[in-house]
Each structure stands twice: as structure tokens, then as C-alpha cells.
Amino acid sequence: MHTNSKRFIAHIRAADKQEQYVDEHNDHVADLAAAMAQSYGLANIAKFAGRHHDDGKNTPEFAAYIRAAAEGKKVVRGSVIHSTHGAMLVNELASSKLSPRLTAEMVRTAIMSHHGLRDCLSLDGDAVFAEAAEKVADSYKSVKEVVYHCYGGDLINQEFADACLDIRAMIKSIKSLTKQDKSLGSFQFYLAMFTRLLTSFVIDADRTDTACFEDKRALPQPKALDERRAMWETYLAHYEKELEELTKGKKPSSLDPYRGEISRSCAEFDGGEAGIFRLVVPCGAGKTLAALRYALHTARDYGKERIFYVAPFNSILEQNAAEISRFIGDPDAVLEHHSNIIFNDNESNDKKEEEKRYQLLTENWAQSPVVATTAVQFLNTLFGGKTSNLRRMQALGNSVIILDEIQALPIKVLKLFNGAMNFLATFCKTSVVLCSATQPLLDEVDKYQILPPKSIIADEEKYIKAFRRVKIVDCMTERGYSREDAADFIAGQLAEARSVLAIVNTKRGAREIFKQIRNRLADETPCRIVHLSTNMCPAHRSRVLRQLRAGLEDKESGEKMICISTSLIEAGVDVSFERVVRSLTGLDNIVQAAGRCNRNYETACGIVSIINLRDEQTGRLGYLKEARQATQELLYSIKTSPGRYPGGALSKAAMKEYYARYFYSLFAEMAYPLKFDPEHNLLHLLTSNPSGQRGFEEKYPQERLPDLKQAFREAGKAFSVIEDDGKVDVFIDYDHEAGNRLQKLKAATTLQEKRSALRQLQPYMVQLRENDWIQRQRLALTLEDAGILVLPPGYYDGEYGVDETLDIKMETLIF
Numbered sequence: 001m002h003t004n005s006k007r008f009i010a011h012i013r014a015a016d017k018q019e020q021y022v023d024e025h026n027d028h029v030a031d032l033a034a035a036m037a038q039s040y041g042l043a044n045i046a047k048f049a050g051r052h053h054d055d056g057k058n059t060p061e062f063a064a065y066i067r068a069a070a071e072g073k074k075v076v077r078g079s080v081i082h083s084t085h086g087a088m089l090v091n092e093l094a095s096s097k098l099s100p101r102l103t104a105e106m107v108r109t110a111i112m113s114h115h116g117l118r119d120c121l122s123l124d125g126d127a128v129f130a131e132a133a134e135k136v137a138d139s140y141k142s143v144k145e146v147v148y149h150c151y152g153g154d155l156i157n158q159e160f161a162d163a164c165l166d167i168r169a170m171i172k173s174i175k176s177l178t179k180q181d182k183s184l185g186s187f188q189f190y191l192a193m194f195t196r197l198l199t200s201f202v203i204d205a206d207r208t209d210t211a212c213f214e215d216k217r218a219l220p221q222p223k224a225l226d227e228r229r230a231m232w233e234t235y236l237a238h239y240e241k242e243l244e245e246l247t248k249g250k251k252p253s254s255l256d257p258y259r260g261e262i263s264r265s266c267a268e269f270d271g272g273e274a275g276i277f278r279l280v281v282p283c284g285a286g287k288t289l290a291a292l293r294y295a296l297h298t299a300r301d302y303g304k305e306r307i308f309y310v311a312p313f314n315s316i317l318e319q320n321a322a323e324i325s326r327f328i329g330d331p332d333a334v335l336e337h338h339s340n341i342i343f344n345d346n347e348s349n350d351k352k353e354e355e356k357r358y359q360l361l362t363e364n365w366a367q368s369p370v371v372a373t374t375a376v377q378f379l380n381t382l383f384g385g386k387t388s389n390l391r392r393m394q395a396l397g398n399s400v401i402i403l404d405e406i407q408a409l410p411i412k413v414l415k416l417f418n419g420a421m422n423f424l425a426t427f428c429k430t431s432v433v434l435c436s437a438t439q440p441l442l443d444e445v446d447k448y449q450i451l452p453p454k455s456i457i458a459d460e461e462k463y464i465k466a467f468r469r470v471k472i473v474d475c476m477t478e479r480g481y482s483r484e485d486a487a488d489f490i491a492g493q494l495a496e497a498r499s500v501l502a503i504v505n506t507k508r509g510a511r512e513i514f515k516q517i518r519n520r521l522a523d524e525t526p527c528r529i530v531h532l533s534t535n536m537c538p539a540h541r542s543r544v545l546r547q548l549r550a551g552l553e554d555k556e557s558g559e560k561m562i563c564i565s566t567s568l569i570e571a572g573v574d575v576s577f578e579r580v581v582r583s584l585t586g587l588d589n590i591v592q593a594a595g596r597c598n599r600n601y602e603t604a605c606g607i608v609s610i611i612n613l614r615d616e617q618t619g620r621l622g623y624l625k626e627a628r629q630a631t632q633e634l635l636y637s638i639k640t641s642p643g644r645y646p647g648g649a650l651s652k653a654a655m656k657e658y659y660a661r662y663f664y665s666l667f668a669e670m671a672y673p674l675k676f677d678p679e680h681n682l683l684h685l686l687t688s689n690p691s692g693q694r695g696f697e698e699k700y701p702q703e704r705l706p707d708l709k710q711a712f713r714e715a716g717k718a719f720s721v722i723e724d725d726g727k728v729d730v731f732i733d734y735d736h737e738a739g740n741r742l743q744k745l746k747a748a749t750t751l752q753e754k755r756s757a758l759r760q761l762q763p764y765m766v767q768l769r770e771n772d773w774i775q776r777q778r779l780a781l782t783l784e785d786a787g788i789l790v791l792p793p794g795y796y797d798g799e800y801g802v803d804e805t806l807d808i809k810m811e812t813l814i815f
Contacts, residue, residue: 008058008146011213012070020213022057023150028219029053032205035222036366039305039398040428041169042194044162046201048090049107051151051159053114053202055089056082058146059139078115084132085143086111091129093160098707102191103160103167105708110199114206117199117385117716120708123677123685125695127703170194170427177426183449185419188687192710193423196382200393204364207391211360220367225303231369232300238329239296243289253601258466259286262457266294269456273302276425278453279435280460282467283595288320288404291435292327294456295400298431306365306399309372312408314338316572320404321372328370335361335368337377363388365395375403376721379413382420383682385716397428405571406436407588410721411623414440414670415448415683422451437595438588441659446667448683461652469598470606472649474635476584480614483509487516489611490562490581494527497578497603499552499561503593504583505616505624507533507566511800514564526558532565536801537732539763541568549575569596576600584612586627587634587658591650610635623666630662674718685715729765730789732796738764742790758788766791766802 010025012018030050037046056062065080087108094104105120108129112118119128133140148156174190212219223231243263247256262281271277279294281287288309295307309324311317317338325331365371380389381396401424409417424430434442434453442450457463481489486502490513493500504510514531521527528551530544551561552575561577567585569575570592576599582590590610598606618624634657638645645654663670672682677691684690689709696705733739741764745757797803 006146009063009066010054010057011210012066013214013216014070015214015216017070022054025209025213026051026054028209029202029205032208032219033201036201036205036394037198040197042166042198042201044159045103045107045166046198046205048159048163049110049198049202050205052086052089052107052147053111053206054082054086055143055147056085056136056139058085058143061139081132081136083112083115084136085140087129088133088136088140089144089147089156090160091133093157099164099168099171100160102171102707103164105706106167106191106195106198107163109195109708109712110202113199113390113712114202114387116387117390117713119692119711119713120706121689121692121696121711123689123691123695123711123714125692125697125699127696127700127706129706173427177422181449183445183447184451185422185448186687188709189419189448189683190423190427191708192686192712193382193420194427195708195710196390196712197393197397197428200390203387203391204366204394207363223305228303228305229300232296232304235328235330235333235369236296236300239293239327242327242329255284255467258463262286262463263290263293265457266290267297269294270301271298271431271454271456274425274429274431276421276432276434276451276453277456278439279433279456280439281437281457282464283437283592284469284599285463285467287435287437288323288402289327291402291404291433292324294433295402295431296328298400302429304399304431305397306368306395307370308378308396308399308401309370309404310375310378310401311372311404311572312375313405313568313571314374315568316404317372317374319572319574324370324372333368334370334372335365337362337365337371337373363391365392371395375409378403379417379721380719383413383416383686383715383719385713385719389716396424397430400431400433402433402435404435406434406442407438407440407592408571409440411666411669412672413721414442415445416672416686418442418445418448418450419683425451438591438655440588441656441663444660445663445670448671464647464650464652468647468650469601470580470594470608470650472590472594472608472610474639475609476612476632476635480612482614483512483516486581486583486611486613487513487520489609490564491517491520493579493581493609494560494562498555499577499602500579500581501563501565501569501575501577501593501596502581502583503565503567503570504613505567505585505618507535509583509613509616510564510566511535514800517562517564521562527560527562529562529564531800532563532569533801534566534568535766535768535804537734537764537766539734539738540732540801542763545573545575552576571595574599576602578602578606580606580608582608582610583616584610584628584631585624586662587631587649587655589627590631591655594650623662623669626665627662630658630665633661634658672719676718682715682718685711685718727767727769728789730768730791730802731761732764732766732791732802733793734764734796745788761788768802768804 007021007023009019010022011020030047033050034043034047037043062080062082065075069075090107090111091104094100109118109120112129112132122128174187177184177190178187209219262285266279279287279291281290298304299307309320311320317336321334321336325334328334361367381392421432425432443452490500490502502513504513510531510533514529518529521529530548532541532544536544548561548563551559567589570589573596575596577597580593580597582593590608594608597608634654635649637657638648638654642648645651648654674680674682680691687710689711692709692711693705731742733742741757741760745754745761748754748757791802795803795806
């Protein structure tokens with residue numbers, strides 16, 4: 001295929017200065033991308049994009065740049081543009097028909113975005129491609145000659161024609177989905193997802209080949225179907241064995257037969273190769289393990305590549321990732337990807353190797369059969385702006401994705417989420433399992449509904465009844481409770497119970513009620529009072545939770561327990577109290593709070609009391625106002641016509657009505673409103689980009705609009721799952737270990753050591769709202785310095801964490 005004309009260099013290996021030619025690298029990337037794209041039906045277009053992604057390196061300027069870099073001379077990264085030439089070459093092949101036009105636009109977007117997302121149309125209507133092409137017009141002709149000389153026009157034309165076939169099939173399949181129901185998302189949205197996926201193939205193939213060349217490794221080979229099936233078979237056999245062991249050592253409970261039935265239903269349910277499924281089981285019914293059983297059966301039967309377990313919070317994730325490892329019997333197969341991963345403290349080479357291996361695995365998620373990650377990482381993979389996020393997208397196809405505690409997704413991402421799940425289930429051979437005791441009505445929003453999920457469990461009501469071990473009591477008053485009233489009410493519960501958990505909506509409320517109760521009960525019979533909030537660092541919270549569990553389990557001591565917490569204890573934290581008091585919030589949160597009550601049948605029936613606090617400042621807490629309103633209306637309905645809600649506030653009917661009331665007022669908020677443009681939302685940027693279109697028509701009245709109008713770069717920049725506006729991380733010198741880790745950071749010299757040391761500090765960091773005293777500290781930092789703020793002694797309370805009422809003099813570390 002290659003004749004011996006002048007060959008240009010793509011990479012020079014650091015270790016031995018060995019050179020890799022551009023055509024070699026492009027060919028490897030073409031093959032890797034095609035192999036990845038095979039199961040998506042996109043092998044031809046992925047191959048074509050891979051083949052031309054680095055065409056622009058065929059210039060004397062790039063050769064000089066890469067040589068200078070290899071010799072250690074100072075070069076400006078990205079100063080020689082190389083990602084536009086291939087896009088121009090591809091663009092010249094397009095005719096005026098839809099599929100060749102669209103093929104060329106998708107490929108050129110993928111090529112131009114392989115070092116960072118680019119817009120198709122900017123928000124001002126700039127034609128991004130045409131402007132980029134102008135910049136390299138001088139060198140394009142010679143690049144084109146080299147490429148045509150290398151491959152010949154016949155092959156190039158043939159590969160483009162094959163790529164167009166993929167796109168024709170893609171257009172047909174998108175239309176058949178959007179035609180069946182207008183509210184399932186738009187043609188442009190699914191085009192955006194396919195374009196992002198194509199870019200993911202190119203990025204991952206490019207990075208993989210470069211890393212293999214640098215480390216002198218062979219290119220990775222995908223596991224064959226039989227091999228995958230055999231692997232899942234092994235894990236499944238181990239799972240069944242663990243399940244048997246589990247029942248042997250345990251005290252029998254009247255709920256065991258139900259748990260067994262739920263688990264068996266998950267094993268026997270066959271939803272086919274792909275689809276969207278719903279697993280609705282009450283708290284305490286063994287949801288995660290039941291979902292894993294479904295996933296293992298599906299993975300084996302349909303030869304899936306991977307199983308993903310996605311949870312909203314690190315606390316649930318770590319607990320369940322350990323469970324999953326134990327049940328499949330192969331800890332090395334489970335990749336935990338979240339911010340709390342910390343490697344052992346010994347500075348040995350083994351540790352560095354282990355850390356390097358972890359970095360490699362998290363880069364593309366493709367080497368691990370089971371990935372346990374957070375909802376933030378998962379959603380960033382689908383919508384985030386960083387190349388590292390985008391690179392992982394290729395791993396999501398032909399897999400089973402378990403989404404746990406689905407009710408915890410932020411409102412603003414719901415329509416994007418629904419569209420992405422439809423994309424994975426319809427076009428990517430993926431089974432998506434939505435797990436929760438409280439399922440939001442994602443298939444009943446106005447636009448961008450999720451495909452109607454099929455239920456894995458046939459008779460959900462039966463289990464809701466069987467697991468009912470609490471009742472919800474409305475104790476709200478017309479005027480609401482002051483902090484003093486609330487403290488009295490909570491402490492009063494101890495007259496009839498040994499343990500009480502009170503959950504309020506704000507950190508300030510938790511701290512003040514905690515102080516009130518502590519002062520009130522100081523001289524009482526033995527009673528332990530603890531406080532939990534995110535003003536305490538994770539190491540502190542873990543310690544309190546351990547003591548709490550030990551206290552709750554020690555029935556002999558006669559010591560009573562009260563815990564005052566913010567909502568952080570609600571989802572997935574395995575504790576059980578006889579009574580729970582919850583300040584008014586959304587019904588989904590109330591049901592989660594009820595899951596912390598009478599979990600182990602300490603009493604015949606646990607009581608969850610709902611109170612309304614008078615002066616809770618909840619303005620910053622998203623849509624809490626709407627959620628509370630919907631709950632209040634629903635509780636009133638239950639009071640006035642109880643017959644409509646068999647099972648009261650915990651019934652399926654109540655939950656359905658709550659979501660209808662709550663969601664209905666927020667449809668507009670679910671499309672991710674943009675802060676910088678109140679008229680438009682993120683869905684606009686990923687579909688028709690109206691402001692970009694307007695700008696384009698003004699600037700280029702004679703030109704034809706591109707078929708892809710997406711502002712991918714702007715959308716990626718605007719997207720963040722958790723608003724961290726005005727939050728900063730502050731280090732807490734909590735204990736001896738914290739001090740040691742801080743010293744390690746101060747002593748670190750290389751970037752790698754600093755990164756490692758910074759990650760070791762995670763358990764000792766608290767996120768605080770940016771206020772005046774933190775801003776004063778920030779101003780002392782210059783931009784180049786990564787600053788870490790250290791809380792001075794005296795501002796951290798052993799019971800409730802950071803005391804923001806004191807005026808703080810910060811120490812700032814600069815490294």
C-alpha cells in the first residue's frame with residue numbers, strides 16, 4: 001500500500017529515539033478504531049476517521065517541531081496545527097447528497113476534536129471548519145499529495161464510500177426511533193451522540209497506539225466472544241456459591257423468602273440483548289446484588305463486554321464495589337473509578353506501578369470487565385468537555401449498566417440523561433437498569449422521555465407491602481417548628497425508643513439543633529448525641545458512623561442514641577434507628593430516610609415523623625421549595641382521601657402522584673438551563689443551536705448551513721453535574737495521619753508525587769462556600785500556583801466540624 005516516497009514522523013520514542021511514521025500510526029489507529037466500532041455498526045467510518053486523523057503531520061514544519069521536542073528544546077505544545085488537514089481532505093470527498101455530506105461533517109468533527117472538542121457552529125455562528133481550513137491553506141496541497149501518494153485515490157474513495165454506507169444505516173435507524181414517538185428526543189440529538197461516539201473511537205485508538213509505541217507494547221486485542229462468555233460463566237458460578245454461603249451463616253428472617261424471590265426473578269428475567277429496565281424493590285431487599293445477578297446472566301447470555309455499576313455517592317459506591325468484588329470472586333476484575341481511590345502509603349516501585357496501572361485502566365474503561373463509578377464520572381463521559389471524559393464513551397456499548405439510586409440525579413440533567421439512555425439502549429446494544437425504591441417518572445416528561453422501561457419484577461406492590469416496617473406520620477404544624485421546638489420534639493422521642501435519627505435540610509440547622517439537644521440532655525441518663533454533616537471531613541464522618549453502628553448494635557449497654565444529620569445519611573448508608581424525624585422535603589427523600597428506620601426490625605413498626613422547620617434557609621438547595629410543596633399537597637390529599645392511597649405515603653400511588661406534581665412544574669429545568677443565556681439550554685447547543693444558526697445566516701447569507709450545527713465545545717464547557725460554584729476545598733489537620741500526609745505534599749518534588757500526595761489528602765478535605773475570608777486568601781495566590789488552603793487550629797470542632805461562625809485566618813500552602 002505504501003510506496004517509498006518521503007515518509008514523515010508522527011512520534012519519536014523517549015527511551016531510544018525510535019521513530020514512528022505517520023502512515024504507520026494512522027493505519028494502527030484506523031484498525032483499532034474499526035475494531036472498537038464493530039459492535040456499533042460503525043467500523044467503516046471509524047476506520048476512515050482513524051486513517052486520516054493525523055494527515056496534517058505530513059509536513060516539514062511538524063517534523064521539525066517533533067524533532068525539537070525529542071531533543072528537549074523548548075517548543076509550544078500545539079503550535080504546529082495538524083488536526084485540520086485530514087478534515088479538509090475528507091471534506092473534499094463529499095457530494096451534495098445527504099449521506100456523503102453528513103459522513104464528511106461527522107468525520108471532520110471527529111478529526112478536529114481529537115485533541116479537544118470543537119464546535120460545528122460556534123454560538124456566534126462562526127463556521128469553525130472553514131476558519132480552521134483557512135489557517136492551513138498554505139500547507140494543505142503538499143499534505144494532500146503525500147496522502148494520495150501513500151494510499152492512492154482508489155482506496156481513499158472506496159473507504160469514503162464504505163463510511164457513507166454506515167451513515168446511511170445510522171440515519172435510517174435514528175429515523176425509525178424518532179418517528180415512533182416525537183417525545184423520545186430529536187434527530188439532531190442522536191446525531192450529536194453518534195458524532196461524540198465517533199470522536200471517542202478516534203481519541204482512544206490514537207492514545208492507545210501512541211502509548212503502546214512509547215512503552216514498546218503490542219496493540220491490545222479485544223476478547224473473543226467465547227472468551228467473554230466463559231469469563232461471565234466463571235463469575236456467575238462464583239456468585240451462586242457466595243449466595244448459598246450467605247444464607248447459611250445468617251439468622252433466618254421472615255423476609256428471606258421475599259429476598260430470594262426478588263433475586264431469582266432477576267436471574268430468570270430475559271430482556272433480550274438491549275433495552276431499558278426498571279428494578280423497583282424496597283430498601284433492604286438486596287437491590288444491588290439482585291441487579292448484579294441480572295447483569296451477570298445477561299452478560300453471559302449475550303456476550304457483553306462489560307458491566308457498569310453507577311452510584312450517586314462515593315459512600316454507596318465503595319460499599320457496593322466491595323460487595324461486587326466479593327460476589328464475582330475476582331477483585332482485579334473490578335475497577336473502582338472515583339475521587340476517593342488512594343494507594344498505600346509506601347513509596348515503593350510497586351506502589352508507583354500500581355498507581356500507573358490504575359491511571360491506565362481509568363483512562364478508557366476498556367480493560368476492566370466490571371467498572372464501578374460515580375454518576376458524575378458516568379455523565380461526564382456522555383456530556384463533559386474534557387478529552388479524558390470523551391475518550392471513555394466507546395466503552396459503554398454492548399454492556400450492562402446498573403444505575404443505582406436513580407432518584408438522586410439532578411433535575412437539570414434529566415432530559416440529557418433520558419436521551420443518552422435511549423441512545424445506548426437503541427443503537428449501542430446496551431442494557432440499562434434503573435434501580436431505586438422511588439422511581440422518578442422519566443418516561444412521562446414532556447420531551448426527551450426515556451423509552452418506557454420494562455419491569456424486571458412482575459409484582460412490585462407485593463414486596464413493597466412485605467417490606468413495610470415503618471409508618472410515616474405527619475407532625476407538621478401551621479406555624480412550623482422553631483429550632484427549640486424541634487430539639488424538644490426529637491429528644492421527646494426517646495421516651496418510647498432507644499435510638500432516634502433526625503435529618504434536616506441545612507448544615508446550620510443540624511448544628512444548632514444538635515447544640516440545643518446536647519445542652520438539654522447533658523445530665524440525663526446515659527445518652528450519646530452525635531452530629532453528621534459535610535462540614536466534617538470524610539475521615540471524621542467515617543469515624544462517627546463506625547461508632548454510631550457499634551452503639552446501635554450494642555443492645556446491652558442501655559445507652560440511648562440520637563443522631564442529628566443532614567441528608568448525607570439518607571441514601572445507601574447502612575444504619576438502623578427505631579425512630580426517624582425528617583424535616584419537610586421531597587417524598588423521595590422521605591422514603592430514603594425511612595430506609596434508615598427499623599431496618600432490622602428492632603420494633604414492631606418504626607415511626608418516621610415529618611416536621612416543618614420555621615426558618616430553614618434552603619434557597620441554595622436547588623428545587624427543594626418545589627419538592628416540599630409537592631409533598632405537602634400530597635400529604636394533605638392522603639389525609640383527606642386515604643382510600644386512594646392504600647399504604648399511605650409509602651405506596652406506589654403516592655410516589656407516582658408526588659412525581660407528577662413535582663416534575664410537572666420543572667419540565668423546563670430538565671433541559672439544563674444555561675447560566676450565560678437564559679433563552680437557551682444545553683439541549684439547544686447539542687441539537688439545532690438556534691443562536692449559532694442565526695449568527696451564521698447573518699454572517700454568511702449565501703452559504704449553506706452545515707448539517708451538524710452542534711456547539712460541542714461550548715456544551716462541554718457548560719456541563720457540570722454538581723454545581724461547585726463558589727465552593728473551595730479546605731484541608732483539615734484532623735489527626736496525626738492528616739499531618740503526615742500534609743508533610744508528604746510539602747516534600748513532594750515531581751508532578752507525579754504531588755498528584756499522588758494531593759489524592760492522599762482527600763479524606764481530610766472539606767468543601768466550603770467561597771466567602772470573604774476565603775476570597776482574601778485566594779487573592780494572595782498567583783494563577784500558576786495550585787493553592788491548597790489549610791484550616792488553622794481552633795476552627796474545627798471535634799463534634800460538628802468546621803465552625804464557619806469564627807473569623808478565620810487561613811494558612812495557604814503554595815506548591
